Amino acid sequence: MNWQQMVLSVLAGAVIGYITNWIAIRMLFRPLYEKRLLGLRVPFTPGVIPRGKGRLAGAIGEAVGGMLLTEEKVVRHLLQPGVEEQMRCYLADGVTKARERGIGVGEAFGDPGGESQFFLKLTELFSGLAVKLVRGDASRRVAGQLAREVADYLLDRTVADTIDALNAAGSGDALLDAPEQLPAVLLQQPAVQQELQRRLSAAIENFLNSSRTVGYYLPGAVQEGMHQFVEDQAPRIIAAIEQYVNSPGARQAIKGRIEEFFESTTIKRFVNGLFQLMGNGSDMLVQRLAVEITRFFADEKNRAEIVNRLHLLVDETLEKSISDIAAGLDDAGKREKAAEIAARAVDKLRDPAVAAALTGAAGELIDGNRGRTWRELLDRANPDWPAQLAVFGERLVENLWERDALAQGVDALVRREIAAVWQLPLSRVLDLLPDGFITDSDGTVTRLYRYLVRKQVPGLLRFIDIRGMVRQRVEELDELQVEEMLLGIMRRELVAITWLGGLLGAVLGVVTVAMQYIMK
DSSP: OOHHHHHHHHHHHHHHHHHHHHHHHHHHHOOSSOOEETTEEOTTOSOHHHHTHHHHHHHHHHHIIIIISOHHHHHHHHTSHHHHHHHHHHHHHHHHHHHHHTOBHHHHTTOTTSOSHHHHHHHHHHHHHHHHHHHSHHHHHHHHHHHHHHHHHHHTSBHHHHHHHHHHTTOHHHHHHOTTHHHHHHHTSHHHHHHHHHHHHHHHHHHHTOOSBHHHHSOHHHHHHHHHHHHHHHHHHHHHHHHHHTSHHHHHHHHHHHHHHTTSSHHHHHHHHHHHHHSSHHHHHHHHHHHHHHHHHHSHHHHHHHHHHHHHHHHHHHHSBHHHHTTTSOHHHHHHHHHHHHHHHHHHHTSHHHHHHHHHHHHHHHHHTTTSBHHHHHHHHOTTHHHHHHHHHHHHHHHHHTSHHHHHHHHHHHHHHHHHHHHSBHHHHHHTSOTTTTTSTTSHHHHHHHHHHHHHHHHHHHHHTHHHHHHHHHHHSOHHHHHHHHHHHHHHHHHHHHHHHHHHHHHHHHHHHHHHHHHO
């Protein structure tokens, strides 16, 4: 074998190796579609990759979602210091540009006029949350409890401390100069009127059902005053009776009653006839009766007895129970009467004369008790009043909390404030942020970013389903796009494999020539 044969053998092996690998690699991608001959599928058609595109898509999806972009690896990557620094730089750059442009809050969201659906939905969201919060039972209870605590706090303040605090606020003189305005202002509130009337009505109804005596509810000075009134007014009452008995009107009334009495039967008509025979008999009888009545009242013993009887009558009245006095009313009647009295009392409290009386009493009370607490003042009048006042304030606030007007006011307030914030320059809002809010490596924005990455990114990745998304996207590619994608990844490697086939073929050619030489 000469050298030309040896070179030709080596060259033939290299060409065969190169062409074999090229055909093998080509068969990975070609043909793109199935080929048929005489109705039978030609073997190795379509190519390996077009035929197994579904398996390839699944494998790529599993590799990306199951090994490359796992929740743990994505979270770890996003929490790297370099990524956090990029986030802070991006936000800081955006804030700087916004300041330079001088845009408003609404303009930053692309809606300077507040007409977008985003603004409307944002307003509805915050107003709805505010109204729901206000209408909630927890909020109502908290407001009532706060009112009770405020009432307890104010009750434990001295009168002087309260006046000094009001003077410091510029309203102490007004309290002292015009305290009559306080009940008038309070009683203009329907909720106050309703609550006060309800409490008065319940108290009056309980009073009408009380088994205690009248004297229990009246101070001793009042009872003594009633007896003193009897002593002072009894002579005038007796004198008025005497004067009336001797008046023409009273005598005419007595005469009429006498004549009416002696006209009903035969005997009485007979006696009346005797009076007529005696001449003006009924007038004479009336005259005699008037004289006797006058003599009766003129007698000191009789006068003293009448006064004693009046005192006994007062004592009997004081010893009667309230329920006995109101025995003529059933439960419904007592309830109705109590409501009527309470309504009249509340209406009278708005009378300027009553307000003026309260003014004088309040002024004297304040001046004489500056060193006492309000609780001590109320306790002197009624030990139950301090506790009742705190409960009253709590229930009053809770009732106000349930009114539609409060919810409407909160809704209007929230809408107005959101509209005002929407028109503010963004720089003013940014000025409210503390220094380092965005740029500090441990600032609020960074902590919020870390919280969102740790808490929200895993759930977001599960929701996205990277495996399924990658698999679906690969399946949507046509065969040429899949080929281009793989060649973009492995082109150099596949070319190297082709040339490697030629190299191996050349090596086999050398080995063949060597074996032939040895065998000769």
